[in-house]
Amino acid sequence: MLRDDIIEYSLGVTHSEEAGKKIRKKIFFVTALLSIVTVVEVLIGVYWKSILGPDSWDLIKAIFIALTVVKAGYIVMVFMHLGDERKMMKYFILLPYAIFILYLLFLLFTEATFLSENLTW
Amino acid sequence: MAGEVTKEYDQKTLWGGGRSPFSVSYGKMMMWFFLISDALTFGGLLASLGFMKHQYVDVWPISEEVFTHFPFTHAHLPLLYVAVMTFILIVSSVTMVLAVEAGHRMDRKNVTFWLFWTVIGGAIFLGSQAWEWSTFIAGPDGDISTWADNATLTQNFYGRGFTGDNPILAPVQYSQFFFFVTGFHGTHVLSGVVINLIILLGVVSGKYEKVGHYEMVEKVGLYWHFIDLVWVFVFTFYYLV
Numbered sequence: 001m002l003r004d005d006i007i008e009y010s011l012g013v014t015h016s017e018e019a020g021k022k023i024r025k026k027i028f029f030v031t032a033l034l035s036i037v038t039v040v041e042v043l044i045g046v047y048w049k050s051i052l053g054p055d056s057w058d059l060i061k062a063i064f065i066a067l068t069v070v071k072a073g074y075i076v077m078v079f080m081h082l083g084d085e086r087k088m089m090k091y092f093i094l095l096p097y098a099i100f101i102l103y104l105l106f107l108l109f110t111e112a113t114f115l116s117e118n119l120t121w
Numbered sequence: 122m123a124g125e126v127t128k129e130y131d132q133k134t135l136w137g138g139g140r141s142p143f144s145v146s147y148g149k150m151m152m153w154f155f156l157i158s159d160a161l162t163f164g165g166l167l168a169s170l171g172f173m174k175h176q177y178v179d180v181w182p183i184s185e186e187v188f189t190h191f192p193f194t195h196a197h198l199p200l201l202y203v204a205v206m207t208f209i210l211i212v213s214s215v216t217m218v219l220a221v222e223a224g225h226r227m228d229r230k231n232v233t234f235w236l237f238w239t240v241i242g243g244a245i246f247l248g249s250q251a252w253e254w255s256t257f258i259a260g261p262d263g264d265i266s267t268w269a270d271n272a273t274l275t276q277n278f279y280g281r282g283f284t285g286d287n288p289i290l291a292p293v294q295y296s297q298f299f300f301f302v303t304g305f306h307g308t309h310v311l312s313g314v315v316i317n318l319i320i321l322l323g324v325v326s327g328k329y330e331k332v333g334h335y336e337m338v339e340k341v342g343l344y345w346h347f348i349d350l351v352w353v354f355v356f357t358f359y360y361l362v
Contacts, residue, residue, distance in 0.1 A: 014334070015225045023222050031215045035208060038356075042204040045185055045361050061362050068357040072350055079218045079346045081339075086126055089143040093153055101164045108168050112175035119176070 030078045037067050152340045156347045159309075163351050166305065167358050170298050174362075177291040182279075184360045190256050200360055206249045207356050210310075213242025214349040217317075221342045224335025229324065232335060236321045239345065243314040250307050257299065299359070306355055309348050316341050 015023070041064060048060045077083035082090055126144045136142050143150065174181050189199045216238040223231035258274050274280030279296035320341050329335045 014227060017226065020222055020226050024219070027215060027218055027222065031211070034211050038204055038207050038211070041357075041361060042200055045200055064357050064361050068353060071353050075214070075346055075350045075353065079214055079349075080343055084126055086142075086144050089145065092143070093157060097157055097160060097164075100161070101168065104165070104168050105171065108172040109175055112172045115176045116178050 026078065030074050034071055034074060037071055041067055146336065148336065148340055149343070152343050156343060159347065160351075163305070163354070166302055167354060170302065170358060173291075173294055173298065177294070180289050180291040182292050182295045187257070188253070188360065192252055202249070202253070203356065203360050206246060206253075207352060209242055209246050209249065210349050210352050213239050213246070214346050216242060217342045217345045221335070221339045224329070224338045227330070227335070229327070229330055232324050232338060233321065236317060236324060236338065240314055240317050240321060243310055243317065243345075247307065247310055247314065250303060250310075254300070254303075257296070302355055302359055306348070306351055309351070313341075313345050313348050317345065 044060060044063065048056070052060070082093065128144075134140070141150075145153075185199045188203055189197050191198045191202045216235045220232050220235035220239060223235060257279070274296060279292045320337055323329060323337065324335075329337055
């Protein structure tokens with residue numbers, strides 16, 4: 001069933017051999033980057049205590065979360081091609097989600113902090 | 122990517138009707154809708170995990186000390202196998218994106234090749250998860266000999282908690298979150314492998330060659346990358362942090 005008010009995505013979907021080479025190069029770059037970040041995460045997880053001491057857990061946590069966001073960014077923007085979509089498409093997918101989850105996290109951590117300080121079990 | 126999305130239109134043409142303002146097909150946009158709703162489910166799960174961890178901050182088990190085993194060896198290797206699983210999933214995501222790229226060149230042979238390895242990667246991941254579950258159930262010391270005794274969770278404190286005057290249930294909640302989060306993710310991997318397999322059969326039979334484009338590979342690719350994306354977060358928030 002073809003409708004003429006919906007674009008035929010397939011029109012713009014093919015690319016040439018040279019363009020493919022460039023895209024593959026980018027894919028391999030991102031692969032290497034994701035693998036290295038994962039290895040770094042594990043190394044930090046194993047050795048951070050003996051290097052920085054047990055007091056720096058908050059810093060390590062922040063580093064882990066930052067590295068995760070980097071990884072997620074590359075997966076979404078390159079592997080899922082969101083970086084190649086129109087700008088409005090990007091905002092339309094990412095913004096409502098980000099706002100909702102950040103608000104949820106704010107509520108939950110506020111409550112959890114209260115509970116951990118006041119609840120005895 | 123070349124094509125529709127890079128074309129310049131003035132705002133009137135773009136939003137005035139008669140065409141898709143996002144320059145995506147109906148199927149691809151619906152896949153994104155589904156992924157957003159699915160991401161909200163996983164986001165809710167991981168957020169509630171964060172709530173539990175924060176609440177039980179002093180007694181919550183440390184994953185680094187729980188998952189220290191590696192198949193075929195008794196060495197103490199904290200989180201290494203989880204990292205290997207992460208790597209397997211990332212690699213299968215890469216083979217998927219290569220299949221999508223080959224699809225853009227209408228290269229049926231390469232689409233088949235990469236999609237096949239994507240299915241294999243997913244299957245290896247599922248097997249690894251089964252191994253991890255059984256090791257976890259076998260006990261904190263991961264002693265293989267307990268397998269012979271039909272080990273169940275109730276035999277270790279991840280199943281019954283620390284009992285006594287002041288019972289601590291955090292380890293029980295830890296294992297509940299472990300099974301729910303990795304289990305829900307594993308269900309996605311399983312369905313992803315099945316869907317990839319169906320699409321692979323379509324590619325082999327030449328169905329998409331006849332249609333004239335490999336957009337279907339790209340759509341299931343979105344789902345597969347999403348699974349990888351979720352695992353990246355599970356790896357950080359369940360195992361590392």
